[in-house]
Amino acid sequence: MREENKNEFNLIVSDILSNSKFLELKSDLHHGISRYEHSLRVAKMTYYISKYLKLDYERVTRAALLHDFYTDNDTMLYSKEKTLKVHPSIARENALKYFSIDAMQENIIETHMFPVTLKLPKYKESYLVSGVDKLVALKEMSCYKTVRQFGVFVIFIFNMLAIHLNG
Numbered sequence: 001m002r003e004e005n006k007n008e009f010n011l012i013v014s015d016i017l018s019n020s021k022f023l024e025l026k027s028d029l030h031h032g033i034s035r036y037e038h039s040l041r042v043a044k045m046t047y048y049i050s051k052y053l054k055l056d057y058e059r060v061t062r063a064a065l066l067h068d069f070y071t072d073n074d075t076m077l078y079s080k081e082k083t084l085k086v087h088p089s090i091a092r093e094n095a096l097k098y099f100s101i102d103a104m105q106e107n108i109i110e111t112h113m114f115p116v117t118l119k120l121p122k123y124k125e126s127y128l129v130s131g132v133d134k135l136v137a138l139k140e141m142s143c144y145k146t147v148r149q150f151g152v153f154v155i156f157i158f159n160m161l162a163i164h165l166n167g
């Protein structure tokens with residue numbers, strides 16, 4: 001990250017990164033990567049792309065950082081499969097509880113797992129974060145079989161197309 005972008009990115013997200021609940025994500029590991037690290041990667045890539053697309057990148061970047069704002073404790077009552085479906089709603093509730101987020105940011109968080117969850121993204125910003133999340137996960141989960149990686153890549157392209165069509 002270039003120095004000026006680094007400074008701006010830090011200004012946008014510093015309150016989230018120092019929040020005690022958010023810091024708990026550092027100890028929740030998935031494929032050897034913490035949810036904190038994963039969320040940071042999604043937020044950084046979203047920051048670059050949304051800035052490039054001339055979107056309201058501050059709001060989108062913050063929502064991207066909060067897209068997986070849940071701890072293993074929050075989902076301990078659910079199976080792995082169920083967690084895939086319910087965690088966007090839990091992340092949204094946590095984001096509402098700890099920060100002030102608007103309707104677009106709520107939708108970004110709640111629909112980032114589309115099409116696993118059936119709730120449709122309402123904004124091109126939601127398609128963007130959903131696509132970036134998949135791309136970052138693809139890179140992180142290199143143990144995935146090629147066919148699965150290809151599937152995720154196709155969904156990413158679909159999301160990028162949706163942004164274009166919504167533009």
Ligand SMILES: [Fe+2]
Nearest residue numbers: 067068087113
């Ligand atoms: Fe997620």
Ligand SMILES: [Fe+2]
Nearest residue numbers: 038067068133
């Ligand atoms: Fe994610």
